Amino acid sequence: xxxxxxxxxxxxxxTPRAFRWKAVAEQLQMHGHEVHVLCAGPGPxxxxxxxxxxxxxxxxxxxxxxxxxxxxxxxRVGGSAVFLKxxxxxxxxxxxxxxxxxxxxxxxxxxxxxxxxxxxxxxQFDWIISSSHPFSGHLVALLGRDAxxxxxxxxxxxxxxxxxxxxxxxxxLLYGWLSKWVEARVIATADALSMTTQSTAEIxxxxxxxxxxxAHVIGPLMSLPITPPRAxxxxxxxxxxxxxxxxxxxxxxxxxxxxxxxxxxxxxxMPLEVHFYGALNDCGDQxxxxxxxxxxxxxxxxxxxxxxxxxxxxxxxxxxxIGNASEAQLASKVMEYMVVGRPILNIISIEKDTxxxxxxxxxxxxxxxxxxxxxxLDLIELLHRFLTDLPAVEAQMPRLVRERYSxxxxxxxxxxxxxxxxx
Numbered sequence: 029x030x031x032x033x034x035x036x037x038x039x040x041x042x043t044p045r046a047f048r049w050k051a052v053a054e055q056l057q058m059h060g061h062e063v064h065v066l067c068a069g070p071g072p073x074x075x076x077x078x079x080x081x082x083x084x085x086x087x088x089x090x091x092x093x094x095x096x097x098x099x100x101x102x103x104r105v106g107g108s109a110v111f112l113k114x115x116x117x118x119x120x121x122x123x124x125x126x127x128x129x130x131x132x133x134x135x136x137x138x139x140x141x142x143x144x145x146x147x148x149x150x151x152q153f154d155w156i157i158s159s160s161h162p163f164s165g166h167l168v169a170l171l172g173r174d175a176x177x178x179x180x181x182x183x184x185x186x187x188x189x190x191x192x193x194x195x196x197x198x199x200x201l202l203y204g205w206l207s208k209w210v211e212a213r214v215i216a217t218a219d220a221l222s223m224t225t226q227s228t229a230e231i232x233x234x235x236x237x238x239x240x241x242x243a244h245v246i247g248p249l250m251s252l253p254i255t256p257p258r259a260x261x262x263x264x265x266x267x268x269x270x271x272x273x274x275x276x277x278x279x280x281x282x283x284x285x286x287x288x289x290x291x292x293x294x295x296x297x298m299p300l301e302v303h304f305y306g307a308l309n310d311c312g313d314q315x316x317x318x319x320x321x322x323x324x325x326x327x328x329x330x331x332x333x334x335x336x337x338x339x340x341x342x343x344x345x346x347x348x349x350i351g352n353a354s355e356a357q358l359a360s361k362v363m364e365y366m367v368v369g370r371p372i373l374n375i376i377s378i379e380k381d382t383x384x385x386x387x388x389x390x391x392x393x394x395x396x397x398x399x400x401x402x403x404x405l406d407l408i409e410l411l412h413r414f415l416t417d418l419p420a421v422e423a424q425m426p427r428l429v430r431e432r433y434s435x436x437x438x439x440x441x442x443x444x445x446x447x448x449x450x451x
Contacts, residue, residue, distance in 0.1 A: 032157065063080070211236075266300050266345050270348040272305075272361050283398040284302065287403045341370065363429060
């Protein structure tokens with residue numbers, strides 16, 4: 029089979045979509061399929077681990093929307109010139125975000141459509157697989173594929189688009205009607221749909237009644253390499269580690285920080301640290317209030333490479349998941365946490381958080397409900413008992429999770445959906 033994957037993010041990007049599609053593309057190639065990838069930069073074109081990669085740079089937004097670098101958003105030095113430059117940059121970004129459509133990757137659409145048409149004229153693909161987030165990848169496929177050709181189209185949806193309210197990928201006041209019409213067009217035109225969670229499939233089936241027969245659930249992919257041994261030496265400090273992107277409206281660290289501060293006040297002798305790995309986005313100021321104190325116990329490491337992230341998870345005493353304020357989204361790091369085999373503190377804000385089902389059989393997890401006010405004394409005592417007597421995780425559990433969400437297993441599900449066989 030000759031397959032084309034359209035995904036804005038691909039290796040060496042540090043995003044869940046990049047990790048997922050690199051792993052799936054390589055598995056498909058290993059199974060004897062000819063695999064091409066159309067993506068945005070950076071990186072070289074050409075063969076990569078048997079996969080042919082075609083990169084079309086996003087000249088408008090690529091530099092603006094790169095994940096927050098290490099420590100960004102927390103710096104308080106640099107004088108008035110730096111402050112003015114930062115302020116003007118923030119104003120420019122706010123104005124741009126107010127007007128762009130369909131999402132931040134809009135600058136990639138037209139160059140990618142042009143490249144796709146050339147590729148389709150040269151290659152006869154059996155399937156085109158377009159991936160979101162961002163939704164722009166589906167628009168590239170809609171506009172660039174040859175509707176008269178025999179090529180079939182799979183629309184793979186990670187996060188909802190027109191149904192996503194926090195954070196909305198576009199200005200809903202200006203483009204709400206247009207976004208729903210375009211996504212309906214994509215769904216009606218596609219030959220098949222795949223979603224990461226059952227709740228996402230149910231939401232789409234309710235909003236777009238014609239998609240029931242096309243929708244399939246293919247779960248998250250666990251792309252971490254074999255877990256390394258612990259490198260951190262015992263130092264008596266209880267280290268909590270959060271990995272992932274923060275958003276003030278969707279995945280805010282506020283309640284975790286409040287709980288940590290309350291723990292320090294109620295149990296002042298408890299050596300406790302919280303480490304954040306990933307983009308801070310609009311949460312930098314929230315963390316700065318805790319990192320600027322004389323003896324900080326909150327540390328923001330920003331975007332780091334996968335090896336560093338994995339070692340941080342292995343060396344953690346407790347891994348922290350902050351659930352999305354959405355019934356449709358399941359962070360892929362939840363599976364990675366279970367594979368690492370550390371106790372998990374799971375903070376949710378809605379009753380139907382997808383992490384509840386994912387962690388239902390995990391033996392070492394404490395789930396607490398986020399509140400708008402300060403954490404209660406009962407909650408702090410519950411958290412203290414959990415942290416001072418952490419339940420163990422047997423070695424069998426991480427192995428089973430790794431097998432269930434492995435690239436090989438997820439790829440087999442895609443192959444079954446596409447009706448293709450391995451060689």
